Amino acid sequence: MSDYAVLNKKSFHLSTGTFCLVIACCATLLLLSLLVYMTLVSWPVWFSPGPWGFLTGTDWNPLAAPPQLGIGTMILSTLWTALGAVILATPIGLCCAIFLAEYAPSWLAQLLRPVLNVLTGIPSVVYGFLGAAVLVKYFEITFNMASGESLFCASLVLTVMVLPYIVSASESALRAIPLKYRQTSLALGVSKPYFTLRVLIPLARNGLLGALILAFGRASGETMAVLMLAGNTMVLPSSWFSKGEPLSALIALELGTSEVGSLHYQSLFAAGLVLLLFVLSINLFFTWFRRDRRNEVGKP
Amino acid sequence: MKLRLMLDFFWLAIFWAAGLLLLVVLFGILGYLFYQGHTSLTQDFFFSSPRGLPLGAEGGIFPAIQGTLFLVVIAVFTAVLPGLATAIYLAEYAGKSKVNTVINLTIQCMAGIPSIVTGLFGYALFVVKMGFGISLLAGGLSLAIMIFPVIVVTARDALQAVNRDYRWVGISLGVSRRYLLSRVILPQAAPSILGGLLLAMGYAAGATAPIMVTAAVIATPSAGNLFEPVMALPYHLYILFSQQISLEKAYGTALVLVLLLLTLNVIALWFKNLKSKGA
Amino acid sequence: MRKSKLFQVLLGLMVLLMLAGCGQSEPAKSEPARQESTAQSIKIGGSSTLAPVIAKCADDFTEEYKTWNKVDPKLPEEPIVIFVSTGGSGFGVKSAIDGTVDIGLVSREVKDTEKGKMPNGKIIKMGSDALTIAVNPKNPVIQVKPDLTNDEVKRIFAGEIKTWQELDAKLPARPVVLAIRDLGGGASQVFDELVMKKTPIAKEALQLPSMGALAGKVAENADAIGYVSFGLVKQNQGKISVLSVDGVTPTTESIASGQYKIARPLLLVTKEQPNERQQLFIDYLLSKKGLKVVEDMGFIPPAK
Numbered sequence: 001m002s003d004y005a006v007l008n009k010k011s012f013h014l015s016t017g018t019f020c021l022v023i024a025c026c027a028t029l030l031l032l033s034l035l036v037y038m039t040l041v042s043w044p045v046w047f048s049p050g051p052w053g054f055l056t057g058t059d060w061n062p063l064a065a066p067p068q069l070g071i072g073t074m075i076l077s078t079l080w081t082a083l084g085a086v087i088l089a090t091p092i093g094l095c096c097a098i099f100l101a102e103y104a105p106s107w108l109a110q111l112l113r114p115v116l117n118v119l120t121g122i123p124s125v126v127y128g129f130l131g132a133a134v135l136v137k138y139f140e141i142t143f144n145m146a147s148g149e150s151l152f153c154a155s156l157v158l159t160v161m162v163l164p165y166i167v168s169a170s171e172s173a174l175r176a177i178p179l180k181y182r183q184t185s186l187a188l189g190v191s192k193p194y195f196t197l198r199v200l201i202p203l204a205r206n207g208l209l210g211a212l213i214l215a216f217g218r219a220s221g222e223t224m225a226v227l228m229l230a231g232n233t234m235v236l237p238s239s240w241f242s243k244g245e246p247l248s249a250l251i252a253l254e255l256g257t258s259e260v261g262s263l264h265y266q267s268l269f270a271a272g273l274v275l276l277l278f279v280l281s282i283n284l285f286f287t288w289f290r291r292d293r294r295n296e297v298g299k300p
Numbered sequence: 301m302k303l304r305l306m307l308d309f310f311w312l313a314i315f316w317a318a319g320l321l322l323l324v325v326l327f328g329i330l331g332y333l334f335y336q337g338h339t340s341l342t343q344d345f346f347f348s349s350p351r352g353l354p355l356g357a358e359g360g361i362f363p364a365i366q367g368t369l370f371l372v373v374i375a376v377f378t379a380v381l382p383g384l385a386t387a388i389y390l391a392e393y394a395g396k397s398k399v400n401t402v403i404n405l406t407i408q409c410m411a412g413i414p415s416i417v418t419g420l421f422g423y424a425l426f427v428v429k430m431g432f433g434i435s436l437l438a439g440g441l442s443l444a445i446m447i448f449p450v451i452v453v454t455a456r457d458a459l460q461a462v463n464r465d466y467r468w469v470g471i472s473l474g475v476s477r478r479y480l481l482s483r484v485i486l487p488q489a490a491p492s493i494l495g496g497l498l499l500a501m502g503y504a505a506g507a508t509a510p511i512m513v514t515a516a517v518i519a520t521p522s523a524g525n526l527f528e529p530v531m532a533l534p535y536h537l538y539i540l541f542s543q544q545i546s547l548e549k550a551y552g553t554a555l556v557l558v559l560l561l562l563t564l565n566v567i568a569l570w571f572k573n574l575k576s577k578g579a
Numbered sequence: 580m581r582k583s584k585l586f587q588v589l590l591g592l593m594v595l596l597m598l599a600g601c602g603q604s605e606p607a608k609s610e611p612a613r614q615e616s617t618a619q620s621i622k623i624g625g626s627s628t629l630a631p632v633i634a635k636c637a638d639d640f641t642e643e644y645k646t647w648n649k650v651d652p653k654l655p656e657e658p659i660v661i662f663v664s665t666g667g668s669g670f671g672v673k674s675a676i677d678g679t680v681d682i683g684l685v686s687r688e689v690k691d692t693e694k695g696k697m698p699n700g701k702i703i704k705m706g707s708d709a710l711t712i713a714v715n716p717k718n719p720v721i722q723v724k725p726d727l728t729n730d731e732v733k734r735i736f737a738g739e740i741k742t743w744q745e746l747d748a749k750l751p752a753r754p755v756v757l758a759i760r761d762l763g764g765g766a767s768q769v770f771d772e773l774v775m776k777k778t779p780i781a782k783e784a785l786q787l788p789s790m791g792a793l794a795g796k797v798a799e800n801a802d803a804i805g806y807v808s809f810g811l812v813k814q815n816q817g818k819i820s821v822l823s824v825d826g827v828t829p830t831t832e833s834i835a836s837g838q839y840k841i842a843r844p845l846l847l848v849t850k851e852q853p854n855e856r857q858q859l860f861i862d863y864l865l866s867k868k869g870l871k872v873v874e875d876m877g878f879i880p881p882a883k
Contacts, residue, residue, distance in 0.1 A: 015478075016388070016393075016477070016478045016481065017389070017392075017393040017477070019385065020385045020386065020388050020389030020392075020393060021389050021393065021394075021399070023382050023385040023386055023389070024385065024386040024389045024390065024399075024403045025399075025403075026382065027382065027386050027403065027406060027407065027410070027448065027452070028402065028403055028406045030410075030445070030448075031406050031409060031410050034413075034421050034445075037421065037424065037425065038417075038420070038421065038424075041424055061762075061779070062762070063762055092318055092321060095314055095315050095317075095318030095319075096318045096319055096321070096322055098315050098318075099315040099316065099318055099319035100319065102315075103312070103315050103316065103319070104319055108319070111323075112319060112322060112323070114565065114569055115322055115323060115326050116322065117499070117565055117568075118326060118561070118562065118565050119322070119325070119326055121499065121502045121503065121506065121561050121564075121565060122329065122506070122558060122561060123505075123506025123507065123508065123534050123557060123561070124415075124506070124507075124508065124509075125506065125508040125534040125535075125537055125538050125557075126333075126506070126534075126537070126554045126557055126558060128538075129537055129538070129541050129550060129554055130329065130332070130333070130554070132541065133541070133547065133550075133551075134332070140800070149785070160325060163322070163325075167322070191304070191308045192308070192312075193307070193308040193311035193312055193315075194304075194308065196311070196315075197311065217412050218412075220414070221412070221413070221414025221415065221416070221417070222414070223414065223415055223416040223508070223509040224508045224509055224534075224538065227788075228538075228541070228542065231785055232761070232785060232786040232787070233782060233783055233784060233785055233786065234782040234784075234786070235782040235783050236782075243783075243785065245786070248414055248416045248509070251416050251417075251419075251420060252416055252419075252509060252512065252513070253761050253786065253788055254761060254762060255419075255420065255423060255513050256512075256513060256666035256667065256670045257666055257667040257668075257669035257670045257673070257761070257762060257764075258669070258673070259669070259672075259673040259676075260428050260673065260677055264762075268420070269420060269424070272416070272417050272420040272421075275414055275416075275417060276413060276414065276417045279412050279413065279414055280409050280412065280413075282412070283408060283409050283412040284405075284409070287405060287408065349638070350638075351638065355631055355634040355635050355638060355663075427679070428677070433622075433678070433679045434622075434624075434664065434674075434679055434680075516664075517624070517662050517663060517664030517665075518630060518631075518634055518663055518664055518665050519634040519637065519638065519662070519663045520660070520661075520662040520663070525619070525620075528620055528622075528660070528662065529622065529662050529664060539665070542787075542788055542789060542791070542792045542795075543627070543631075543665075543789050543790075543791030543792055543795070544791050544792060544794060544795030544798070545791065
């Protein structure tokens with residue numbers, strides 16, 4: 001107790017509320033400072049090739065003379081992998097969410113939620129490793145491909161990775177639908193699957209879309225799994241089965257080898273900033289979607 | 301009518317299949333990892349340093365386990381207090397103000413920051429600018445930035461889940477807010493908050509992107525100094541596999557990582573159940 | 580009341596942390612702490628070709644002596660701590676210059692601009708290595724056309740020769756899979772200087788993050804061709820086959836004599852004169868024991 005005597009009530013004039021507010025504001029500042037800092041470090045890049053040239057250029061060779069800085073190929077690769085993953089995960093994820101929200105007996109639902117948690121928690125490097133050790137080999141052997149890495153491979157693994165997000169976000173969207181619709185449908189003698197497909201999904205449409213957007217953001221920011229599976233080539237991806245090097249993989253590959261303060265280093269930060277802004281805008285979009293949903297149903 | 305019944309049955313089957321698919325995927329992953337990795341889980345693997353030519357082909361992963369634990373401890377230690385304070389503010393003090401909306405949105409945006417960007421930021425700020433070098437401290441702080449939003453969200457939800465009646469009773473009895481918070485609400489929410497912390501720990505333990513640029517190296521004897529680099533499990537796995545050092549050891553490392561995560565998850569679940577029993 | 584006291588203690592801690600946080604947000608000069616810690620340990624990093632060698636040596640060194648006073652009685656009884664990290668030759672030079680590592684590992688010639696940033700530094704040659712033009716043992720090219728001209732190699736890597744058949748009519752019409760190092764690798768720069776001579780490498784090439792990964796790619800992919808370090812070819816005996824270039828087969832002799840052209844040095848660089856402990860470790864690396872590891876790993880020790 002004597003240790004605490006120093007900190008008696010009188011030495012505290014700060015109310016807890018104010019104190020917590022200060023800290024919470026610091027969190028906001030952290031995000032801002034991150035954005036500002038990334039912008040400052042990458043500042044010169046936005047002048048020399050210019051934003052347009054940087055985003056649409058397809059040649060990346062920052063060590064050449066003159067340096068070529070264009071991340072168009074990486075942006076495309078990122079979009080391919082993330083979109084592919086969302087497209088693959090959507091049907092499975094939605095069906096899972098419906099199952100959890102409507103059909104699963106409670107013991108099974110109790111079991112599935114931790115399963116989702118664990119799936120979310122499995123590190124991306126483990127997914128990447130398994131994908132590279134199992135999937136890539138399988139593709140090489142089965143389809144007689146020259147080398148098994150491809151954007152499609154990365155998408156497949158990302159599918160498993162974003163599935164939990166889609167499921168939990170969709171499930172909460174489905175659960176947000178007021179009870180009265182359910183009761184009405186039951187009273188009308190509509191079968192459960194019909195009710196699910198014709199009433200529930202249309203009502204929760206915005207929430208479900210929001211879930212997909214969130215998953216898309218997650219998939220675009222994923223690093224390790226993609227680094228190990230996408231093949232890392234500088235070619236403009238022309239199809240889902242070509243190889244590519246998503247933004248996150250580019251940064252992970254080259255950050256360690258770029259000289260601090262060089263143009264290469266700055267352009268990596270610019271690439272990071274692009275990725276960050278992209279994911280942030282997706283997130284904001286998601287928030288906006290959710291607000292929209294609240295307006296549509298569930299008004300008390 | 302017959303068709304409708306068929307269709308209904310068809311959809312029912314689809315929904316069930318989707319739900320069971322999740323189980324299959326998870327247990328498939330775990331089972332496969334265990335099947336491939338259990339042979340390398342010997343005592344030596346846990347308690348000795350990497351050896352062999354190239355380094356890591358034989359021996360164990362003790363320094364990597366140590367390094368990961370240190371990283372996680374630093375990250376949690378740094379993030380937990382600000383995280384809790386923010387959560388308390390959001391749940392208890394903010395009400396429905398503009399500030400609340402802004403902070404909530406920020407937290408959500410932070411949760412969405414790609415981990416490699418956290419690594420970039422950590423590298424530029426901690427490693428280069430502050431001159432920590434590639435070190436345990438830089439890695440731990442980068443991870444702290446990464447898990448901060450997770451801690452806030454779980455703690456906030458835990459606090460909000462505490463029954464409103466307690467607050468009304470407390471207020472009507474004229475108890476001070478701080479007393480109410482520290483003696484009633486926090487103890488009620490503690491198990492869930494701890495569960496959330498554990499999940500955040502698992503998250504930090506498995507993150508590779510932030511530490512591969514700020515903290516991790518291939519070989520170091522032991523961790524412990526804040527300004528020294530460390531080995532870490534996820535990075536070690538990446539190196540073992542990508543440099544083709546040893547597939548068998550890579551499976552072992554992956555299994556250890558996943559087991560660590562499962563343990564954390566199980567403890568978190570146990571806390572949750574504790575709460576539902578105690579409530 | 581104990582609980583609320585506890586809460587206050589927590590609050591106090593938070594304040595301290597906040598203060599610490601504010602203190603840190605100014606560009607803190609933690610240099611003294613750094614100095615102290617670097618005196619205790621040796622940090623080494625860079626080339627992914629050389630890192631495994633040094634890691635092995637560091638491991639042996641630590642095992643053998645355990646504490647510094649065993650190496651040199653003048654030194655205090657402190658445990659030997661040596662860190663080895665990878666990241667590529669670019670990383671090695673860069674980190675040596677900015678002080679993130681004490682000794683940088685570089686598997687290419689150090690550029691003059693880089694030397695200019697390390698005027699007092701040392702460059703120590705650990706040995707030589709060569710980039711072999713390596714293919715998978717299953718590839719019929721070994722029987723059909725085991726010798727390529729420099730120009731053919733260049734055209735393959737520039738993407739002009741897209742299938743094996745285009746190289747030789749007897750070969751199957753399968754695509755050539757190019758395996759290369761990313762920009763930060765010393766190998767990519769050496770190959771650029773000695774073979775490609777400013778011709779850009781095909782964009783289809785797979786970039787791999789380390790020499791080990793490159794060797795692995797060639798060993799597992801029947802259609803792959805890549806510039807694999809000579810040492811790794813030796814380490815993966817039987818899994819990787821080597822083609823001659825301009826009639827010269829890369830062997831220990833032909834590389835040491837300079838006959839095989841695509842050779843490169845394996846270097847240690849320091850920014851300042853190495854301190855006592857670093858020097859002791861460098862001496863160990865250049866001793867019989869260290870050079871034996873260089874040889875065991877398939878590289879060529881420096882000529883005496």
